[in-house]
Amino acid sequence: MTAMQPLVWDIPGGIHPPERKQLSNRTSIQSAPLPKRLVLPFNQHIGAAAEPLVELGQRVLKGQLIAAANGFVSAALHAPTSGTVSFIGPQPYPHVSGMLAPAIVIDSDGLDQWCELTPCPDYRHLENSRLLEMIRQAGISGLGGAGFPAAVKLNARPTQKIHTLVINGTECEPYITADDLLMRERTEQLISGIDILAQLIQPDQVLIGVEDNKPEAIAALRAALNERSYQLRVFPTKYPSGGEKQLIQILTGVEVPSGGLPADIGILCQNVGTCKAIHDAVVLGKPLISRITTLTGEALARPMNVEVLLGTPVGELLEFAGLDRGKLNRLIMGGPMMGFTLPDFDVPLIKTTNCLLAATSAELPPPPPAMPCIRCGECAEACPASLLPQQLHFFAIGQEHEQLKAHNLFDCIECGACAYVCPSSIPLVQYYRAAKGEIRDLEQKQLKAEQSKQRFELRQERLRRAEEQKEAERKARAEKAARAKAAQAEAPASTDGAQTAKPAGLSDELKKLKIEASMAQVALKKAEKQLAAHTTPELQTQVDQLRNAATAAQQALDAAMAASPPAAAPAADDGALKKAKIDAAMLRAQLRKLEKLEAPDDDQQAELARLRQQLETAEKALIDLQSQTAPTAKAADDSALKKAKIDAAMLRAQLRKLEKLEAPDDDQQAELARLRQQLEAAETALTAAEAAAGKPAPTLLRTDKQPTDDATRSLKTEVAFARADLRKLERDESSATDTLTAARQRLAEAEQKLQEHAD
Ligand code: SF4
Ligand code: SF4
Incomplete structure (x- = not known):
């Protein structure tokens, strides 16, 4: 440290108000009593409010993180003592408006029990990022009064290297002596904090600015600086030399440009209280949970500086300093020049509270x-x-x-x-x-x-x-x-106006042929099985016929498979073809009905003639239409055929049921007649549908059915019913033995009758 008087510059303007610092700087720093209740607003700094991490009723330890920094410009919050979180919500906030702000309230348990700390006395080996993180985690914001988060200020990316670190020990505002006492009594910690900053920033020079009205602090600093190269610059007292831009001008002679920041000219400024807090955070591992605050004013019996926990109610602190409420005219947080009037005593002390001034009307008249x-x-x-x-x-x-x-x-x-x-x-x-x-x-x-x-x-x-x-x-x-339409318009010209067959036509036809070939095979195998069980001439004939039919179906399928995909086969109007088929089928049905008459009268004869003529015409029209249609392009109406088959089968079943009645009454007789008539019509429709579907081997089904006469069919049906009834009774555990015996007897008789009939 040089003994030479450092060079300083003057600033424009400035005033010399009564300092009134002697009120509070004659005693050493006191420890404020542990309050029973601490109120910690989420926002005690410039930037975003901290995000609470604790719940109501949660026990917390001294130094425990209770609210995290919420964003880049924000600062964390820690429990100043051990206790229980008793409230989270709006609480009085130190502001001239008397507004409320969200806060965490901790009821102290009186133990003042620390959480586990992580001190790092040998911080010199740490990376800058780690050091910065430790400062950030400690929730340090500028303690000079502005409250800007220290880590953000240190982490800022200046346009040029920081060549000068300025330490602000000016404390130019009247009444306030907190920094003065800190420089006097926490000198080692302050210098240690400057060492950490110097390691972080690596400046060319470190300038410590102190007004000449603090001789004890100056002496203490000079003694503590020892061999360090930091320059202590003492300059004449004048208000407001402690303004950041003003101090920089005083110490360097350089003016921070209008609207600019000190970092823009390579300078970083930190308050002495902030430096001490950085020492505590890094070396001791302690977060910012307390600060030194001046309690002053003539309304106090014992003005002083106290080391006080954040969140301590202002009223309790003033009581500790001997507040005479009768004398108090105005309570100010901060100094008389830049502070603001507090509306009540319930507000808590926060990180930026450097002074509480309890003034009488004489010393601060309205x-x-x-x-x-x-x-x-x-x-x-x-x-x-x-x-x-x-x-x-x-x-x-x-x-x-x-x-x-x-x-x-x-x-x-x-x-x-x-x-x-x-x-x-x-x-x-x-x-x-x-x-x-x-x-x-x-x-x-x-x-x-x-x-x-x-x-x-x-x-x-x-x-x-x-x-x-x-x-x-x-x-x-x-x-x-448009292109597709044009292409379509060109295509018919090459096929003489005929429409192109859909490729799906062949596929449907092949599918149909496959099904028929398969069905013929199944029918053949079934008949062969029956023949193997009961060799009869009728069965032998039926098997031969089925075999022929299966061979024919397979040949039709093979021929279709061998054929190449249809090349633009002309397709007839499917709708007209279908109509022609139906017309012909209907005429045939009407004709058959009339033909059954044994002695038709003249009108019926005429009607018969007319129907025959119409049928002839309809069949001719149908043949014409079919001749215009390529066989493979005529897709049968499978669903209509299926429906016709089902209708006919259902009518047959109903008819059989009624035919079993031994003595049908008149209604049942009428119903029988109706069903027979319907069945006849259904079978006619089925024939028409088969014809419309272009079924290749319609005789296959008839071949299957022709050998079975009505008597056989009836006997077989009786056997099937008797067997079904017996099975049903056998499944039912409650069936009486007599009933079962009767059912078995019935089945045996039915089977015997069928056998006898077959023989
Ligand atoms: S504002 Fe006050 S100090 Fe300034 S010019 Fe007017 S009267 Fe004078
Ligand atoms: S308050 Fe503003 S305008 Fe007034 S003296 Fe201070 S800096 Fe100048």
Whole structure:
């Protein structure tokens, strides 16, 4: 450390209000008593509020993380003592408005029990990222009053290397002595914190700025700096030398550009209290849960500096310092120049609380009523930022935001020097704060409106592109359809106007032939089995016929399979063909009905003649239509055939059931007649459907049925019914023995009759 007087520069403006620091700087730092209840607002810093991590009723230990940093510009929160979380929600917040803010309330258990800490005295081997993370996890925000998260400030990417680290020990505001006492009594920790910062930043120089009204602190620092190259620069006391930009100008002679940051000119500034907190976080592993705060003012019996837990109610602290409520006129958080009036005692102490000033009316009398500006210019002379406070005042009254910005309103550090010297007692700073708020709100709204506009325009653009794409696709489809139509128009010319057969036609035909060949095989095998069991001439004849039919069906299938796919076979009008078939079938049915008459009268004879003629014409038309149709292209109406088969089978079954009746009554007789008539019509329709389906071997089915006469069919049916009834009774455990015996007897008799008939 050099013994030479360091070089310092002066700043424009500035004032010399009564310092009143002696009130609180004569005693050493006290420990505030452990409060029973601590209130910890989520937001005690600049940036996003912390996110709570604890639940109601949860026990927490001293130093335990209770709320995490929520975003890049945010700071964590830790339990200042051990106890129980008794409330999470709105609580009084230290603000001039007396507003509430979300907070965690901890009821102390009086044990003050620490959680497990991770000290790192040998931090020099740590990577910068690890050091930064330790500072971030400790929830340190600037303790000089601004409350900007320290880790964010250290992690910022400046446009150029940080060549100068400035340590702010100025504490220029009247009454406040917290940093003074910290520099005096926590010197080693402070220097250790600067060492950590120096390791992180690797600056070319470290400048410690202290006003000359703190001789004890200066002496302590000089002694502690020892061999270190850090430069302690002492300069004349003047308010507001402690402003970041002002101190940088005093120590380096360089002015931070309007609207810029110290990092823009390669300088980083940290408060001495923040340096000490960084030491605690890294070397001791302790998060920020307490701070040194000045308790001062003539309404206190024992003004002092206390090391106090965050969240301690202001009222309790003031009681500890001997508050005389009768004397108290105004309670200020911060100093008399930049602090703000607290509306009540219930608010908690937070990270940025460097002073509680309990002032009497004598020491801080109410300001006289504001008078009109007399344009004396005193304010401009006092302004450390070289602004024109009276102009700003006029622009603020007129809400001339552009003018305010043009006159560098945002360079105003709200030091209050202008208001302090104003002979008209105009509360200038209040105007500036209000104007800044208005402009920020307006800009925020404009930003949102701009973002909305951009989103709207992007959406419109998206919709436009989507519509264009749809239109292009529509056009492509239309062109494709036109091309297909043109191709279709050309195709018939090559086939003499005939339509092209569908490839699926052959496939359907083949399928049908396969089914028929398969059915013929099944019928043959069944008959062969019966022949093997009971060799009779009739069965032998039936097997021979079935074999012939199966061979014919297989030959038809083989021929169709061997044939190549149909090449544009002309297809007849399927609808007309079907109609012709049905017409012919209907005429045939009518004709058969009349032909059954044994002695038709004249009219019936005439009708017969007419029907025969019509049938002849219909069959001729049908043959013509069939001749126009390629056999493979005539797809049979399988579903109509199937339906006709089912109808006929159902009628047969109903008829059989009724025929079993030994003595049918009149209604049953009528029903029998009706069913026989319906069956006859159904069989006629079935024949027509088979013809319409172009069934290749219709005789196959008839061959299967022809040998079975009515008597045989009836006997077989009786056997089947008798067998089914017996099985049903056998399955039923409750069936009587007599009933079972009778059922077995019935089956035996039926089988015997059938056998006798067959023989
Ligand atoms: S000091 Fe007060 S009266 Fe004088 S110019 Fe400034 S605002 Fe006006
Ligand atoms: S409050 Fe603003 S305008 Fe007034 S002296 Fe301070 S910096 Fe200048």
